[in-house]
Amino acid sequence: MAASDNxxxxxxxxxxxxxxxxxxxxxxKTTEPExxxxxxxxxxxxxxxxxxxxxxxxxxxxxxxxxxxxxxVKAHEEQxxxxxxxxxxxxxxxxxxxxxxxSKANALRAAAEAHWRAEEEELLPAVEKSDLDLVQLGQQxxxxxxxxxxxxxxxxxxx
Ligand SMILES: [Fe+2]
Numbered sequence: 001m002a003a004s005d006n007x008x009x010x011x012x013x014x015x016x017x018x019x020x021x022x023x024x025x026x027x028x029k030t031t032e033p034e035x036x037x038x039x040x041x042x043x044x045x046x047x048x049x050x051x052x053x054x055x056x057x058x059x060x061x062x063x064x065x066x067x068x069x070x071x072x073v074k075a076h077e078e079q080x081x082x083x084x085x086x087x088x089x090x091x092x093x094x095x096x097x098x099x100x101x102x103s104k105a106n107a108l109r110a111a112a113e114a115h116w117r118a119e120e121e122e123l124l125p126a127v128e129k130s131d132l133d134l135v136q137l138g139q140q141x142x143x144x145x146x147x148x149x150x151x152x153x154x155x156x157x158x159x
Pocket of ligand 1: 054075079115119
């Protein structure tokens, strides 16, 4: 993660979206089952951590700052849906159901991309127009990210 200490919260989110996007591209290219499992493990961890820091830090601050609860609630709900898909994929991996895994992984990618697009077109620009201190918020997010990795959330993947 190349985020410097002065990265704005909104740019942090964009960077994370691009990072997971790249992982999905790698997942699509690989046919090797073990590699697939490893890449999906990384995607699952990255997306879970991202979900935690946006739910706990970014969304609550955004809700207060932009005075439009609806787009924040929508982003949160989309993210809950992504979490459900990730859990289903984890189970499919455990059952070694490869065909079902591939189609569900594609569904996860499509849902994630739609969510990122919505956030980047609506929510993030709205937050950037508000008077929120985005650098400070970014620092809070990075702090929680570190705490979560320390707490073992970062080691769930099959490494
Ligand atoms: Fe998100």
